[in-house]
Amino acid sequence: MNYGELTTVMRRLALEAGDKIMEIYESDDFEVKSKSDESPVTEADEAADALISAGLREAFPDVALVTEEQADSHDLSAATFLIVDPLDGTKEFVKRRGDFTVNIALVEDGVPVRGVVYAPARKRMFYTDSVGKSVEEQGPFDPETPGETKPIHVSDPDNGSLMVVASKSHRDEATDAYIGKYNVKDMTSAGSSLKFCLVATGEADLYPRLGRTMEWDTAAGHAVLAGAGGQVVRYDDHTPLAYGKQGYANPFFIAYAPGVELKEA
Known part of the structure; x- marks a missing residue:
């Protein structure tokens, strides 16, 4: 896997899917359906899934793909696979509360080694770079041209607070x-x-x-x-x-x- 190419593709597809999602989110009305498990799904979920799936299959045709909206067609035997939730937080989306994300990741031997999380309504985007270190990109975002990024790191926690x-x-x-x-x-x-x-x-x-x-x-x-x-x-x-x-x-x-x-x- 070319991790540099993967980072570029995942970032671009997340932003393009986010644009599509926001078009629907900001419209006057959108359809909400129920899946077999009674969870909601919208046209934004489906449009983002189609966009991301097509982009990943074009860029990485030999890597198995798992997406929430195509759960019936997954290859359960693959040790390496791309995994996508095109719109995580559909309930937040439906209630127009903003806390929803586009999620694309690569799993190798049971471990998520690369990923991007984009929150279009919050204008925040986080991803792993080509060497696996995580960054937050500063907006405004351009799908074709990465902006300035800053490294992110977990806290040094105080267990008393x-x-x-x-x-x-x-x-x-x-x-x-x-x-x-x-x-x-x-x-x-x-x-x-x-x-x-x-x-x-x-x-x-x-x-x-x-x-x-x-x-x-x-x-x-x-x-x-x-x-x-x-x-x-x-x-x-x-x-x-x-x-x-x-x-x-x-x-x-x-x-x-x-x-x-x-x-x-």
Whole structure:
């Protein structure tokens, strides 16, 4: 894999998909349908998926592709694959709350090694560069010409005063009980894979997720966090969260800055 080319292509496709998504987001009305699992899907999800899939297949025809909107056609045997959530945070999109992202990642042998997370309504974009280090690009964004970037890195956490980020749409009593085991200075909420990015930039120290997610929800954010020095582990035994699982469903997990003293489940 040519990682330099991959970075260029992922960045460009994320921005082009973001433009398409924002056209629909800013329109007067858009259709919202329900998938078989009752989760919402919009024309923005479908348009972004088509754009990104076509671009990745053209650039990397020999690499397996997994996308949320084409889940029935996945190659479950591939050790290396591209994985895409064209619009993570559809509920935030439908409610016009802005916390939605475009996510593209490369997984090699169970590990997300490269990724891009673009939040078009928030005008924030994070990605791994050609050597796997994570950066945040400063807007305005041009799909063809990368702008100025700054390296990002996780915090040096103070376990007596932690910043925690949690889901806007999926908070529950179990999550609050687990967070209650820590000495928390403050909490913030965010939608979609932005939570990984807030840990990656040091804006938060800890992100526990005690709820259902799929690998396409997390791979890009996981890659960005790893490239910024962070870690993602299973909630139950604190082993690394692996990818390529049957059905692409994740267990509960914890994303954090090393130095956070993790509490037992």
